[in-house]
Amino acid sequence: MRSRFRCRLAVLAAAGLIAGCGTAAGPDYAPVFVSLNGVITSSQIATPSQVRVALIWKHKDPDGNLVRSAQELPVASQFPVRFRLDITSLPPLEALNQRDLGGGQFDPNWRYATGTLVVYEDLDGNGVLDLVRTDAETTVDRVLGAPEHLSVFYTEGSNVRAGGPGAQPGFNLRREPPLVDPAPGDAMCSAHPQGAQQYLPLSTEIPVALTAAPELSREMCAVMDPSPGGCSPPSCQPLPVPAGAQLTCSADGTAFVYKVCPAGGGLCASTACRYGCATRAPSDPIPPGWPCP
Amino acid sequence: MRVSSARTALGAAWFFAASSAIAVPEERLAVIAGANIGGPEDDPLRYAEADARRFRDVLVELGQIRPDRAILSIGGSPEQIRQALIEARGRAAEIQRSGSRVALFFYYSGHGDEAGLHLPRGTLPLSELRAEMARVPADLRISFLDACRASGRSKGVRRGPDFDLSVAPDSPQGTVELRASSSGEAAQESEELSGAVFTHFLLSGLRGAADLDGDGRVTLAELYAYAYRRTLFRSGVGPTLQHPTMAIELAGAGEVVLTVPARASATIEVPSGRERYLVFAIPSAAVLGEMAADEVPRLALPAGRYLVARHSSSATAVATVDLSLGGRRQLVEKDFQPISREELALRGGHIELRSYRFEPRVGVEYGPRSALPFALRTGAALVLTQGDLEWEFEAAYVGGSASITGWQGTEQAVSGGPGITFRQFFGPWMLSEALGVELRYSWQQLERLDRRRVEEAGFTGTQSRSFGSGGPRAGVRLALSMGNHWTGSLGLTSIAFFRREASADSARTVFRPTFFGEVAVGYAF
Numbered sequence: 001m002r003s004r005f006r007c008r009l010a011v012l013a014a015a016g017l018i019a020g021c022g023t024a025a026g027p028d029y030a031p032v033f034v035s036l037n038g039v040i041t042s043s044q045i046a047t048p049s050q051v052r053v054a055l056i057w058k059h060k061d062p063d064g065n066l067v068r069s070a071q072e073l074p075v076a077s078q079f080p081v082r083f084r085l086d087i088t089s090l091p092p093l094e095a096l097n098q099r100d101l102g103g104g105q106f107d108p109n110w111r112y113a114t115g116t117l118v119v120y121e122d123l124d125g126n127g128v129l130d131l132v133r134t135d136a137e138t139t140v141d142r143v144l145g146a147p148e149h150l151s152v153f154y155t156e157g158s159n160v161r162a163g164g165p166g167a168q169p170g171f172n173l174r175r176e177p178p179l180v181d182p183a184p185g186d187a188m189c190s191a192h193p194q195g196a197q198q199y200l201p202l203s204t205e206i207p208v209a210l211t212a213a214p215e216l217s218r219e220m221c222a223v224m225d226p227s228p229g230g231c232s233p234p235s236c237q238p239l240p241v242p243a244g245a246q247l248t249c250s251a252d253g254t255a256f257v258y259k260v261c262p263a264g265g266g267l268c269a270s271t272a273c274r275y276g277c278a279t280r281a282p283s284d285p286i287p288p289g290w291p292c293p
Numbered sequence: 294m295r296v297s298s299a300r301t302a303l304g305a306a307w308f309f310a311a312s313s314a315i316a317v318p319e320e321r322l323a324v325i326a327g328a329n330i331g332g333p334e335d336d337p338l339r340y341a342e343a344d345a346r347r348f349r350d351v352l353v354e355l356g357q358i359r360p361d362r363a364i365l366s367i368g369g370s371p372e373q374i375r376q377a378l379i380e381a382r383g384r385a386a387e388i389q390r391s392g393s394r395v396a397l398f399f400y401y402s403g404h405g406d407e408a409g410l411h412l413p414r415g416t417l418p419l420s421e422l423r424a425e426m427a428r429v430p431a432d433l434r435i436s437f438l439d440a441c442r443a444s445g446r447s448k449g450v451r452r453g454p455d456f457d458l459s460v461a462p463d464s465p466q467g468t469v470e471l472r473a474s475s476s477g478e479a480a481q482e483s484e485e486l487s488g489a490v491f492t493h494f495l496l497s498g499l500r501g502a503a504d505l506d507g508d509g510r511v512t513l514a515e516l517y518a519y520a521y522r523r524t525l526f527r528s529g530v531g532p533t534l535q536h537p538t539m540a541i542e543l544a545g546a547g548e549v550v551l552t553v554p555a556r557a558s559a560t561i562e563v564p565s566g567r568e569r570y571l572v573f574a575i576p577s578a579a580v581l582g583e584m585a586a587d588e589v590p591r592l593a594l595p596a597g598r599y600l601v602a603r604h605s606s607s608a609t610a611v612a613t614v615d616l617s618l619g620g621r622r623q624l625v626e627k628d629f630q631p632i633s634r635e636e637l638a639l640r641g642g643h644i645e646l647r648s649y650r651f652e653p654r655v656g657v658e659y660g661p662r663s664a665l666p667f668a669l670r671t672g673a674a675l676v677l678t679q680g681d682l683e684w685e686f687e688a689a690y691v692g693g694s695a696s697i698t699g700w701q702g703t704e705q706a707v708s709g710g711p712g713i714t715f716r717q718f719f720g721p722w723m724l725s726e727a728l729g730v731e732l733r734y735s736w737q738q739l740e741r742l743d744r745r746r747v748e749e750a751g752f753t754g755t756q757s758r759s760f761g762s763g764g765p766r767a768g769v770r771l772a773l774s775m776g777n778h779w780t781g782s783l784g785l786t787s788i789a790f791f792r793r794e795a796s797a798d799s800a801r802t803v804f805r806p807t808f809f810g811e812v813a814v815g816y817a818f
Contacts, residue, residue, distance in 0.1 A: 022760030025737055026794040026803065027664050029697050033752055089699070090746055156750040169751035 030088040034171040034202055036152070038083045038117070043210040045144065050122040051075075053085055054129040055152060056219055057095030057115040066224040069095045070129040071115070082205075087171060091115065091154050099159075109157040118146045118219050119208055131222040134268045143216040145208045149176045153199075166199030173200045182275055184248055184255035189238075189277040221268035238276035240289040245276070249292035255279040256292045320388040321358045322431070323398040324377045325349045326366040331404025331411035340488040342367050344402040344439065347579070348492065351499045352398060354595055355552035371410070371417035374401075378425040385430045397431035402492055405440030407476075432466045433549065435513070439473040439480060439492045467543035471495075471517060473524075475536040481528060485638070486571075487580045491537055494523040497582040501554030501593040509555025512548040523585070557593030559616035561601065562623045565590055568605040575600055575613065576680045576716065597718065598774065602637055603629055609637045613647065617721030617774040647778065647817035650676040654784070656811030658691055663790075663805045664737065665704040668693030670809050672709065678817075683714040683725065691733070699742055700756075706735035712766070723772040723780070731788045733762040762792035762805070772815070780815040 038053070055071045069092050073085040091113040098106035120129055121142040130140035153167065153174040160169040167174075177195035182188060218224070238258070241247060245258035261273040280287065327345025329338045349365050352358045362384060364377045378399075385395045399422075404411035409418040426434050473480035473491035486493045495516065497503070503511045503519030521537045528535035543549075554560070563570045563586050570584040575598040582592045596619040603610045610629035614622050651673065658668040672689025688709035695704045712729025737758040741747050744754030768786030775781055790805040 022758065023793040023795045023800040024735065024760040024762075025664055025695070025697055025700070025739060025756065025758055026796070027662060027666075027697055029664070029795055030699065031756075031795070033750075090743060090750060154750070156746055158749060160749070160751075169749070171750075 032086040032088055033090070034087045036085045036087070036117070036173065036202065036206060037204075038085060038119075038147075038206040038208055040081055040083075040119075040145075041207040041209050045210055045212045047210070048121045048144075050125060051119060051144065052122050052127070052129070053083070053117060053119050055085075055087070055091075055115045056118055056129070057091045057113045059095045059097055059113065061223075067094070068131055068219070068222055068224075070131055072128055073117075085117070087152075090156070096156075107157075107159060109159040111155065111157050113154045115152040115154070116146055116219065117150075117152065117206060117208070118216070119144045119210060120220075129220065131220050132268070134221065134223050134266070136221070136267055139217050139220045139267070141220065142212060143219050144212045145210040146216060146219060147206045147208050149178060150174070150200075150206055151176055168199075171202065173202055173204055173206070174198065175200055181248075181259060181273075182257050182277060184250040184257050184277065185279055186257070186277070189257065189275045191273070191275070215271075217267060218271070224268050224270055238278040239287060241276065241291045247291055252282065253292040254282050256290075258291070318392070319357075319394040319396055319432075320391075321352075321356065321362065321396045321398065322381050322384055322388075322429075323349065323352050323356075323358050323363045323400070324366070324374070324381050325352075325363060325398075325400045326369065326374050326377070326403070326410075327401070328368050328403035328410075328412050330368065330413045332416065335404040335411055338403065338482060340482055341402040341404075341439075343579070344488045344492040345400065347488070347496055347581075348400045348402070348437070350595075351496055351552065355499060355554055355557060355593060356398070357553070358398070368413060370414035371412050372414075374410075374412070374417055374422070375425060378422075378429060382429045389430050394433070395429075395431040396433040396435070397426065397429050399426060399434070399436040400439075401437070402439045402489055405438065410438075410440060426468075433469075433543075434467070435469045435471070435549070435551075437471045437492075437495060439489045439495075465543045465545040465547060465549050467541070467545075469513060469543065469549070470540040471520070472538045472540075473535065475538050478535050479533055480535055481533075483527075486583075487578075490527050490535065491520065491524050493580065493583065494520040494527070497523070497584070497592070499552045499554075500582045501552075501557070501560075501591055502582060502584050502589050504554060504589050504591075507589070509553060510548075510550045511552045511554060512550050514548065516551055519588075523583075552593075554591075554593030558596045558619035559594045560591055560621040561594060561599065561614055561616070562591040562621065563601065563603070564624065564626060566605075568603050571602045571604070573600040573602065574598070576678075576718070578680065596721065601629075602632075609634050611637065615774050615776055617718075648678045650678065650780070650815045650817040652676060652780075652782070652813045652815035654687070654689070654811040654813040656784075656809050658693075658807060658809035660790075660805060660807040663807065664695045664697050665691075665693050665735075666696050668704070670708075670811065674813070676714075676815070681716055683716060685712050685714060685727070685729070686710070687712065687729075691735075695737055695739060697739065700739045701742060702737060702739035704735055704737045706733050706762075708733040710766070714770070721774050723774065723782075725770040725772065725784075727766075727768045727770065727784075727786070729766050731762075731764060731766045731790070733790070735760055735762065760792060762790045764789040764791050770813075778817050780817070782813045782815065784811045784813065785809075786811070
């Protein structure tokens with residue numbers, strides 16, 4: 001009787017041990033590379049039911065077009081206040097850039113990608129953020145919000161350590177400084193960041209305001225026209241100043257900057273402003289068409 | 294001419310001296326009744342109904358009676374037997390219209406007395422039974438009455454009146470009645486034989502043990518001579534003697550051939566000697582017949598597996614015979630293994646000479662929605678056989694390519710567990726239904742498809758995981774016997790596996806049904 005009880009106990013123990021030890025990788029096994037934490041700081045809209053989060057990777061093609069690819073992120077927590085995002089796959093290969101070594105040379109051992117988180121309403125319920133064509137007039141889904149001046153920066157390759165202070169191999173959270181217009185007399189005649197990029201701990205809460213602002217829809221453009229590049233004097237040909245340009249002159253009138261921003265255009269047309277600038281010595285004669293007194 | 298009921302085989306042999314086959318087309322009918330429960334005063338019998346079934350089986354196997362013409366009434370009332378005889382009457386008339394002779398067999402096993410057969414809901418008077426049989430338009434009527442009279446489990450029917458006999462130069466026509474005992478005697482049941490003594494020897498005789506002339510046919514004379522002699526001998530070792538009797542009212546010439554054992558699908562022959570052999574079916578352990586080696590050392594059987602128990606004055610021994618595919622098997626001395634009298638008496642036909650079986654198995658496993666959708670499964674089972682049941686323990690290796698999105702690699706496992714099987718025999722085939730438990734320990738060696746990128750991004754590109762699974766399993770197996778030792782089988786099994794599986798952010802217990810098919814070769818020892 002006693003030995004029978006022991007035998008049953010042993011069988012049960014063996015079954016329990018086997019069933020209880022270890023975990024298998026199932027067919028959909030996807031371990032988390034990085035988890036990001038977000039918080040909804042404000043909401044000017046009623047939170048819809050089909051809210052999802054995607055990571056939009058941005059990549060410039062050889063023609064200068066901005067190409068986007070979306071990577072869906074599982075949301076571990078529930079809206080409306082806090083959420084956790086698990087990144088379980090690497091950025092797609094098409095989102096990767098190689099470090100430009102100059103002279104048309106690129107470093108194959110230093111690849112990177114920059115992405116933006118977007119909170120969107122999955123209007124067609126297909127579970128993915130639907131990017132639209134360049135000539136699209138409307139979008140399929142609706143972007144509700146995106147963190148300002150925060151991006152996900154990803155690097156891979158054997159030379160990744162050269163990625164800059166604070167950048168680690170893999171996923172990074174990076175604060176992007178705001179872009180400011182050039183001032184009269186600046187060496188570069190284009191918008192430039194005000195301050196340095198800053199790498200933040202991955203545990204940093206990412207603030208997102210849900211505004212559903214129309215300009216957020218542009219995040220869903222798969223390809224955007226190239227932005228006009230800047231120029232540096234004297235290669236710029238700023239004169240004559242286009243009509244309607246927003247002009248800024250230096251106090252002594254020897255330097256100016258103007259900005260022409262496109263009006264209208266399609267959903268995915270470039271909205272980047274074009275700048276022009278010039279500087280002259282106080283003793284130089286005033287060139288014809290010089291806009292500043 | 295009037296002939297008194299025969300008491301000895303000599304008397305019967307005198308009447309059936311001529312030897313010829315059935316000369317004219319003959320169609321046979323049988324009404325077979327058995328009732329364990331008799332009247333209010335009768336103690337229940339154990340084997341009467343089983344005897345009736347076995348008698349029917351022998352008539353169908355060897356007696357040239359179509360199964361649909363063997364009308365069986367088990368545990369029924371007098372009315373049921375009357376109805377069975379009325380049905381036989383109609384069928385006999387139909388056969389006669391087709392121009393064939395009709396032979397009617399009637400068998401009864403149960404309680405009875407001088408007046409009639411004791412059935413659960415009344416008594417069927419013997420006079421009425423005979424009258425009902427007489428109404429059946431048959432050329433030949435043969436009845437076998439193995440009935441119990443006294444309290445306890447002894448049996449008896451009083452002798453009937455003598456019959457007139459007239460000889461005519463054609464096939465025998467008339468009535469024959471064989472009874473288990475003489476007037477005032479009790480017929481007996483036997484635990485060892487799992488049946489009534491008289492019926493046991495009737496069955497053995499019909500299966501060929503009575504075929505003294507060895508012509509492959511058992512005639513009425515041979516059967517009575519054999520059953521009389523063996524029943525009397527057997528009852529001689531008990532408290533009371535039992536003298537079977539036969540009453541005959543026949544006209545015509547030629548023999549009444551009851552069965553043709555030569556046409557049996559399987560035959561067992563035993564070595565000559567003075568031993569007595571009992572044949573049990575496997576796995577039912579039913580006694581199919583008995584042979585006396587110094588008389589007729591062979592027995593006709595249906596295809597199947599058998600245990601042959603040998604009794605001699607000094608020792609007992611057993612042998613197993615696999616005649617699943619039919620055929621003839623001559624047992625020799627080395628086929629027998631000694632066994633104690635006590636064990637043989639205790640277990641009878643349940644003795645398993647080769648109760649263990651080793652069975653290497655190989656097959657394919659299918660696990661839908663698991664990381665190992667297809668895998669090779671190879672292993673072996675050790676099986677212990679006990680009658681209709683088998684206890685088995687199977688151990689197997691399972692291995693194959695892992696199928697995980699974004700990963701490649703292998704999964705291997707050791708798997709197995711105990712099980713219990715219920716087996717059924719269909720000729721040479723054995724169908725088993727199994728229930729058991731499967732326990733499994735698995736190893737996964739995984740590598741990301743983008744391993745190089747992942748590692749260059751500072752993450753790990755490979756993983757080794759181990760885990761356990763467990764759950765109930767159920768399956769069926771179809772086995773074909775290939776002799777005394779070997780079997781080939783094909784099995785299908787399903788397992789309800791439960792295991793812990795990792796998802797993106799946690800682990801949870803999941804249900805993973807798994808199926809596998811195997812082929813196996815078993816060796817019994």
